Amino acid sequence: MPAASTTFRTLAVSAITLLTVTGCQALNDAGRAMGRADIVNDLAARMDRALESTYSAEYQLPGGKTATISQAQDPARSAYAWPGGKFTATEEATTRCGVKGERTTCVLDTPPAPNAKPSVAVFAAAEREGLVTPPMVMGLLTTAALDPSAVITQSDTTVAGLHATCVDIRQNADAFAACVTGEGTLGSFTGRIDGEPVELALSRYHEQVDGAAFDLPPGADVVDRRPATS
Known part of the structure; x- marks a missing residue:
C-alpha cells in the first residue's frame, strides 16, 4: 500500500494539472476568489502533516455516540475506536476488535511494514466498515474539484475551539x-x-494521547493470527 502522504500529494498535483488545462473555477468566501486546485492542495497539505502528528480527536456521532481517532509517534501507533469496535496498528500488531452481544473479541494480525504509517492501515480498515476517515474525505473533495459541474463553496469557522476551513459540495444529485x-x-x-447518511463533528x-488508547478493551477475547516467531 503506498504511503498516504504520497497519495495526498498525487491527488493535489493531479487536480492542479487538470485545472491548469480546463480553467480554474472560483470558490467564494466573502468576495475572496480561490481556485479549486488551491483549496484541494491546501487541505491535502494539512492532512498530510497530520499523519505525522501526535493527537487524539473525539467525534460526536448521531444519537449521542462518540468515536475517537488517536495517533502517536516514537513508536508510531494509530487507533480508531467507535461504538461497534476498534482498530489499532502498532509495532506489535494490527488489531480489529468487535462487539457481539456482551462479548468483545479482538483479532491480532501482522503489524504494518516498518516504513508504513500505522494510520494508513487503520483508516483503510475503518473505511471497509463504512466509517468516515480523512483520506476518504480528501478523495471526495478531489473528485468534486475535478468536476466542472460541481458547485463548491468555501468558508471558515471554528470547530472544537480550532480554526477550520469548510467546503460545501453540490455535485449533481450528491452533496456533502x-x-x-x-x-x-x-x-x-x-x-x-455507500448511500447511507453519515454525520460526525x-x-x-x-x-x-493516553497510551491506553492503543490497548485492547478490558476483558476482550483475543485471537492471535500473527505468524509464530522462532
Missing part, C-alpha cells in the same frame, strides 16, 4: 460538507457513504 482544521484533523463531515482535540 466537510471541515478540516488548521492542524490537519477532520473537523466535521455530513453526507452519504469534532468535539475534543488534544495534542497528547
Whole structure:
C-alpha cells in the first residue's frame, strides 16, 4: 500500500494539472476568489502533516455516540475506536476488535511494514466498515474539484475551539460538507457513504494521547493470527 502522504500529494498535483488545462473555477468566501486546485492542495497539505502528528480527536456521532481517532509517534501507533469496535496498528500488531452481544473479541494480525504509517492501515480498515476517515474525505473533495459541474463553496469557522476551513459540495444529485482544521484533523463531515447518511463533528482535540488508547478493551477475547516467531 503506498504511503498516504504520497497519495495526498498525487491527488493535489493531479487536480492542479487538470485545472491548469480546463480553467480554474472560483470558490467564494466573502468576495475572496480561490481556485479549486488551491483549496484541494491546501487541505491535502494539512492532512498530510497530520499523519505525522501526535493527537487524539473525539467525534460526536448521531444519537449521542462518540468515536475517537488517536495517533502517536516514537513508536508510531494509530487507533480508531467507535461504538461497534476498534482498530489499532502498532509495532506489535494490527488489531480489529468487535462487539457481539456482551462479548468483545479482538483479532491480532501482522503489524504494518516498518516504513508504513500505522494510520494508513487503520483508516483503510475503518473505511471497509463504512466509517468516515480523512483520506476518504480528501478523495471526495478531489473528485468534486475535478468536476466542472460541481458547485463548491468555501468558508471558515471554528470547530472544537480550532480554526477550520469548510467546503460545501453540490455535485449533481450528491452533496456533502466537510471541515478540516488548521492542524490537519477532520473537523466535521455530513453526507452519504455507500448511500447511507453519515454525520460526525469534532468535539475534543488534544495534542497528547493516553497510551491506553492503543490497548485492547478490558476483558476482550483475543485471537492471535500473527505468524509464530522462532
